Amino acid sequence: MIRKLFSITFLLAAVLVSCSKSDSPKVYPDGNGQAANPVKRPHGNPVGTAVVKTIGPAGGSIQSADGAIGVQVPAGALNAAVSFSIQQVENTLEGSKGKAFRLLPEGAEFLKPVTITYAYGEQEMKGTIPDALYLAYQNQDGYHYLASQTELDEQTNKLTVQTTHFSDWTVAELMMVVADTNQVKPGGAANLRLKWQLGSLLAPLTQDQPIGDLVDYDGYVSKVSWTLSSGKGHIQPDGIGCVYKAPGQVPAENPAVVSVSVPFTQYNNKRKSLAILLTSIYTVPDEYFILREDGMTTINNPFADGESSLRMEVDSFFYVTTSFQSGSDILITIPGGVAGGGSYPYGTGDKLAYVDFSNINSVDDTYISEKQNCETCDIVYSGGHVKITKFAAEIGDYMEGEFTAEVWLLGHYSPPKKNLSGKFRVKRTV
Structure with missing residues (x-):
């Protein structure tokens, strides 16, 4: 039976707190006499390649390759040119579902506060809502602090805060x-x-x-x-x-x-x-594919005889494919040479994943996880990844995974895009 599933709506209100740098953890009791116990956590390892840019006394801006975080340096904040960098790192803050970034140089002294802007999305929203999101930083000793002057703009899905110091930054969900x-x-x-x-x-x-x-x-x-x-x-x-x-x-x-x-x-x-x-x-049954397309959620469609349309095939790659009640099909290609699961970015190659998303009612409505903005431009691959959480090593085993991706309309320069994410569980039959 055809089912249309809608996205989760979150409504929450939290509290406003304020921002100042601290090198050692302090404890602030709440109204019941309870207290936060500071936790020292490791700094995350680098993920991917850093973005580097020189900014001088006239000011300027820099943002991560995926646009998730950016820094605006006002005129007069620097006395001389400084090399800035944004490096994605592993997020070690428990409960935080957003990306973490290392902003350097950590010891830079700003004459005026700089502005950090973080664009939150579906991943950060799982189990919480925008009003519960605040930026957080991790000091050199490994303690995370809430950047409590974080401003929320729900119209643009952005968090901003002014700061005079750099370190590792991420998103904290208060509740x-x-x-x-x-x-x-x-x-x-x-x-x-x-x-x-x-x-x-x-x-x-x-x-x-x-x-x-x-x-x-x-x-x-x-x-x-x-x-x-x-x-x-x-x-x-x-x-x-x-x-x-x-x-x-x-x-x-x-x-x-x-x-x-x-x-x-x-x-x-x-x-x-x-x-x-x-x-x-x-x-859901034993096998399923839950897809979220531009905020709308759907699950895989059974065939007319009740048999699932969800399939998994294997050669040098793993292929997970299914159709949906909307009339769309999806094909996720996953490297097959690495046993035990893992997380795979998008591209073309032995260790990279690929997504093909099409509408069976229109041959011209096919979206893929790469684009080319002009005839001579380099190919750009989607951000996000396919994460295999359970690996199907043998026939009869179940493959479990999740993914996030931007996909672009095939056959166009600077094409329109869709945002996809989902979870799947499928039995290996071959």
Whole structure:
């Protein structure tokens, strides 16, 4: 049966805090006398190639290759020309789902604050909402701090903050719902829990907060309220936790959406006083492909006889292919020579992934994970990656994975694009 699944909507309000550099962790108690326990974490290893640019007293800007983060240097912030660089690094902040970047030179002295801008997207939004997102930096000793003067622009999906120091920067989600799974079999269950990372969201903060472990929410627990907002199944709320139980068969209305509301003290007129977080739980068979296309979610379409359209083929590569209720097909090509899974960027080659996304109703409606902006321009490959979380080494094993990609219309220069992401589980039959 054809099903149209829609994207998750998140509404939350959090709290405004402020920004200053600190070399050693401090503890700030909350309204209940609780405190954040600072956690020292390793610095992430470099990912890919750094972007380097020289900026002088006249000012200028630099941004990462994927456009996720940028730095604006105002005129008069420097006395002399300085070589800046932005290097993506592994994100070591627990709970953070965004990318992390090393901004150099770390010891640069700015006469005026520079502005850091981070463009958040679907990945950062999983389990939380925009008002819970703040920029965070990691000092030389390995402690993360909340950049509490972070400004949020929901119209452009950007976070900005002014700073006078460089270091490793990423996104911190102050509060989120953590689910042990977002896909359950018919009759199965998913466990959801309300978490946060700071020791205080209950009292006004006047300094940057150290970020501790991702721990159970312990604020206004008695006012936490869970609801099954849409879909089939039922829930069993229990304070900051909730169990979702799926129906006995895959329902036409899929996914189910579980919401939790949490009250907050209102600190300023930019923040609301109630947080509402929504989490989607899919009831799926053993094999599935959940696709998100430009914010709209759908699952793979069965054939007329009820057999799944999801297939996996193997030669020197792994090929995962399926069709969707929208009339679209997708083919993901994954390197087959590396056992045990892994994460693969896009390109053409033995260790690179490729995406082909087409509409069966139009031969001219094919999008691929590469583009060429002009006849003499170099080929540009999609950002994102295909991540294999479970490897199908033998026939009968299941391959599990997830991916994010930009895909561009085939046959055009500077073509229009689509943003794709998804998860899949498919049995290897050959």
